Amino acid sequence: MSEIPSGNQRGSDTGKYVSFAAxxxxxxxxFGAFSPLITQYYKSIQLSGTQIGMISAVAPVVSIVAQPMWGMICDRFQIxxxxxxxxxxxxxxxxxxxxTVSTFxxxxxxxxVLSLFQSAVIPISDSLALGFAKKRQLQFGDIRMWGAVGFALAAFVTGLLVERWGPSxxxxxxxxxxxxxxxxxxRVPEEVAESSRFTVSMFKGMKDLLRIPRFxxxxxxxxxxxGTVNANNIWxxxxxxxIGGTVAGVGLAFLLFAGSEAPFMKLAGILVRKYGLELTLLFAAVFSAFRWFWxxxxxxxxxxxxxxxxxxxxxxxxxATAAQFVRENTPASLQVTAIAIFSSVGSGLGTMLCNLVAGWIKDSYSMLAIYLFFGVMTAIGIIPLLIIKYGPWKQQVQQEEVTTTQ
Incomplete structure (x- = not known):
């Protein structure tokens, strides 16, 4: 029988939630100060579209190696x-x-170098927040939405500052x-479930994860x-x-864009409870494709x-739902590793390809063609989501967890 939380416990949980939110x-x-406006810095030192694409594409390659490495270290030593x-x-x-630098x-x-260390930040912070949310029966989106608020504020404020004092x-x-x-x-807790101790070798863990069809x-x-979402932050x-905007207008746009994420992340929890993770993810992907084509x-x-x-x-x-899907469809003993692999594929490989191709498209065609490419990529990504929802593995999540952890 679970214990009824006391007033002190509830107060402690509230304090921990506030710490996670901050x-x-x-x-x-x-991230909001950096990513949306980094191209203004590239522009100020006169980099070409291809060079911008190469910088934005090569860096995620580092995260492809670094994120699973950080995840394995965290799972192995619980630090x-x-x-x-x-x-x-x-x-x-x-x-x-x-x-201090101005050359390609x-x-x-x-x-x-930045990508080597920055690549650990999102998977680990997500893992900490997911553990806290699961133990207290909260939605991860209730915590993650504060990231959207921070990103939005930073983009707006930094856009104004960049227009006045320059990209530095x-x-x-x-x-x-x-x-x-x-x-x-x-002040945030580092809670480790009993079943989350490191029980398999690092590379066997990765192999086991990649054998789960839904994952x-x-x-x-x-x-x-x-990949297209992250590339959009660059381009x-x-x-x-x-299309006729200003640098300050870029900051305003990101304030509105990222600011709109917070209430929808909150709403995501309601949709997940009513319609499930798969339909919520599909709904988001369809809107994303429409956005890029538009x-x-x-x-x-x-x-x-x-x-x-x-x-x-x-x-x-x-x-708001992607990390939750990963957590619910992978073994508890490999949670950080699973999230790190997920992040390295989307934020690493996917972003690498999109930025590399976008840089070539900018120099060879136009900025508008970049977004046509983003639309096509997102439409392709909808296909595996449809298979997850309606394919042969839609009811086999628990079985996969049991088989993998044996």
Missing amino acids: LFLFIYYG RKTILLLTLIVSGLVGLLFT AFVLLLYV VLFYSYCVALLIAILFLW LLFLLASFCII FSLYYQE YSSAPSTTAVLAIFFIQGISVGFYL
């Missing part, structure tokens, strides 16, 4: 908070070094935000869908100026801003 707020504030602390500090300090080779080198300000904002996040990291199909879907700044038709900046909530529907729903 942790996500400042982590994503740093998630220690690793997250290390990677937040190093990521922030490396970010500052961008203010040095920017590429710094971006690779985004690196200072990034560093300060990550260092502030550390203050709240100390493998979801990796394929996220390769296409998350939207140039796209928005291409962007490729060169709408006015007014229209792009007016229909800002389309990001909340597509990105908000998908990000």
Whole structure:
């Protein structure tokens, strides 16, 4: 029989929730200051579209190796908070070094180093929050939505600052935000379920995960869908100026876009309870494809801003439920590793391909063609989601968990 939580316990849980909310707020504030406006820095040092694509594509290659490595270390030694602390500090300090370089080779080198440490931040923070949410029967989206709030605020504020003082300000904002996040990291719990101890070898664990059909199909879907979402964060700044916008307008756009994610992440929990994870993910993916195809038709900046909530529907729903899908469809003993693999495929391989192709498309065709490509990629990603929902493995989740953990 479970114990009824006392008033002190409820108060403690509230404090821990606030710490998680602040942790996500400042982590994503740093990301929101960096990603949406980094192309303004590239533009200021006169990099070509192909060079921008190469930087944005090569760096995720590092995360493909680094994320599973970080995940395995965390699963093996149960030191998630220690690793997250290390990677937040190093990521922030490396970010500052961008203010000292202005050539393609040095920017590429710094971006690779930054990716090595930054690639651990999202999988580990997600894992900590998922463990906290599951134990207290909360929805992960209730915590993750604070990341959307931080990202939105950062994009807007940093956009104004960049237009006034230049792109170097985004690196200072990034560093300060990550260092502030550390203050709240100390207060979040590192809870490990009894079944989550490291019971298999590292590489056997990866092999077992990739033998789960639902997990493998979801990796394929996220390769296409998350890859385009992350690539949009890089290219939207140039796209928005291409259709007549300003740098400050880019910040306003991201404020509206990312700001819309928070309420939809909250709503995602309601949809999941009513319709299930699979339909919620499908719904988000369809809206995402529609968004990219619409962007490729060169709408006015007014229209792009007016229909800002389309990001909340597509990105908000998908990000709020993706990590939960991974957790519910993989063994408890490999939770961090599973999330790290998922992140390395979507945010690593998928983003690498989308950025590399986008850079070539920009120099060879146009910014509008980049978004046509994003639409096609997302439409392809819908196919494995349909198979997950209606294919032969839709009822075999529990069986796969049992078989894999034996």
